Amino acid sequence: MTEQAYLVLLALTDRPRHGYAIVQEVLALSGGDVRLGAGTLYGLLDRLGSAGLIEDAGEEVVDGRLRRYYRQTPQGGAAAASETARLAALTRRARRVLGGPALGEA
Amino acid sequence: MTGSFERSARFWLRAYPPRWRRKHAEEALGVLTDLAEPEARRVGVRAALGLLLAGWAVRWRGRPPLHRWLGYRALGLRMPREYREWVADDIEGHWYGLRQGNALLMVAAGVVIARSGEGSAAVVLAPWLSGAVVVAAVQGRRGREMAREKYLVAEPGEPLLPGTYVAMGVPRPRVAARWAASRLVGLLTVCGLAATGALLGARVMVGAVPIAGKPYPATFEVGVVPAGATGLVLIGAAAALAAVGTLLAARVRRVIGGRTARLPDQPDREVRSPGWWADVSLVAVALAVSADAWAEVAGRTPLLLGPAVAVVVALALPVAVVLLRHGGALGWRAPGGAELAWADLRWVVRHDAAPPLDRPVGRVRRWDGPYVPGQVVLGPQRSDPPWPPVTA
Known part of the structure; x- marks a missing residue:
């Protein structure tokens, strides 16, 4: 799973969000590092959707703009959890390699 | 925004x-x-x-895999269901008539023949190119309708979702009388001018050639001979035919007023003007006829198509002009206020009777809802109208 796909999946963890809200949530989750464009966003949504990790959650019209909401599937939740565990294990190993408590584990 | x-x-x-x-x-x-x-x-x-x-x-x-694509494009095989949306985009997309390939084959054939033969390449190519334009236009229209039936229609038992292609009754499409009459008069006028030019200026024609040493006219060969005054004689004949055409037109003018005043309302009909592709096709035909007329005047082709076109124009143009003027006088409206259909004018002229009521025609179209859970596409039933029902 790419970092961007992981971030989109995370952004849909707590509640369904529409496209622009996903972009903002990803920006916040990444500490301002990852600013998704519309093309990238829909590429990710397409791929996560066809992998069964996210699904449509209805649509509404706000200010004349159509907003379609997306939500995590149970499968998506499991994928996010296992990716998080993988990254956490990686981080632990990285800290060991780099000298442990100096990075703030203790 | x-x-x-x-x-x-x-x-x-x-x-x-x-x-x-x-x-x-x-x-x-x-x-x-x-x-x-x-x-x-x-x-x-x-x-x-x-x-x-x-x-x-x-x-x-x-995209579908290469072997599926080749089977679909070259052999006309159906795609598996997961690529049906791809096929729908292909069929509904621009230039479908060109993607079919036949028009491009005609262009290629024309180029090969023009390169291998003698004479002006442009004159040889013109009918092939015009034919390719017409083929692309017809395949883009008729071919699309047939392709929907072959590749897109949902099978019985499939869930009926909005966007599913199913057979349904749609209003009978008819060409607008205004469009047809104006294009007909325009095309016949251009062809008439071209044919007149060909008859006046033609240098050679197909005729009897004496064989050396044998009695003539008891024996002869068919060959190309100087046209001489034949063109002028043919012009006279065409003028006589035009007089016949004018008499026909006068008869049409007498019957048409009463009939078009009592045209029935047609609830199951959609009158429309064909798109730009039809105009392009007509221009292509006019160019092909003009190119042939030019070839006849230049002496590259014997006088042949010119007289044939002249016969058609002399008989048809007066009637077409009458229809154009009569339709214009009606404001191109039927008595009920609907747009006048070319089929009505044709029916009145040919049968001198009121046209029958159009019935809906079965066509494959996208189903646009509403979605009902559990609803599936049904197969044909014995009690059906000529198209299968679409709802459970």
């Missing part, structure tokens, strides 16, 4: 295939607007590039 921003966004969204745009274009437009500066007049370069790459990635991921 300014109108120019929306236009720009829609332009760049065209990188995505139509099946994607049907589903996502509106929300993507919203996201693009939210992401852009408040007063932006067009999509930024980075965003546009992103759309371009992502759109083509969707096209690439959604």
Whole structure:
């Protein structure tokens, strides 16, 4: 799973969000590092959707703009959890390699 | 959101295939607007590039495998169900008539013949190119209708979702009388001028050639001979035919008024003007006839098509002019206020009777809802109208 796909999946963890809200949530989750464009966003949504990790959650019209909401599937939740565990294990190993408590584990 | 921003966004969204745009274009437009500066007049370069790459990635991921594509394109095999949306985009997309390939084959054949033969390449090519335009136009229209039936229609038992292709009754399409009459008069006028030029200026024609040493006219060969005054004689004949055509037109003018005043209302009919492709086809035909007339005047082709065209024009043009003027006097409206159909004028002229009521025709179209859970596509039933029912 790419970092961007992981971030989109995370952004849909707590509640369904529409496209622009996903972009903002990803920006916040990444500490301002990852600013998704519309093309990238829909590429990710397409791929996560066809992998069964996210699904449509209805649509509404706000200010004349159509907003379609997306939500995590149970499968998506499991994928996010296992990716998080993988990254956490990686981080632990990285800290060991780099000298442990100096990075703030203790 | 300014109108120019929306236009720009829609332009760049065209990188995505139509099946994607049907589903996502509106929300993507919203996201693009939210992401852009408040007063932006067009999509930024980075965003546009992103759309371009992502759109083509969707096209690439959604394409059928090569062997399926070849089977579909070259052999007319049906695709598996998962590629039906791809096929729908292909069939409903622009230039479907050209993608069929027959028009391009005609162009290729014309080029090969023009290169191998003698004489002016342009004159040899003109009918092939014109034919290719007409073939592309007809296949784009008729072929699309047939392709929907063959490749897109849902099978019995499939869930009936909005967007599913099913057979249904649609209003009978009819060509608008205004369009048909004006194009007919225009085409006949151009062809008539070309034919007159050919008859007046033709240098050679097909005729009897004496064989050396044998008695003539008891024995002869068919060959190319000087036209001489034949063209003038044919002009006279055409004028006589035009007189017959004028008499026909006068008869048409007498009967048409009473009949068109009592045309019935046609609830199951849709009158429309064909698109630009039909005009392009007509221009192609006119160019082909003109090219032949020019070849006859230049002496490259014996006088042959010119007289045939002259016969048709002399008989048909007066009637067509009467129909054009009569339709114009009616404001191109039937008594009920609906647009006048060319089929009505033709029926009145040929039968001197009121035209029958049009019935709906069975066509394969996208089902646009409403969605009912559990609803499936049914197969044909014995009690059906000529098209299968669409609901459970």
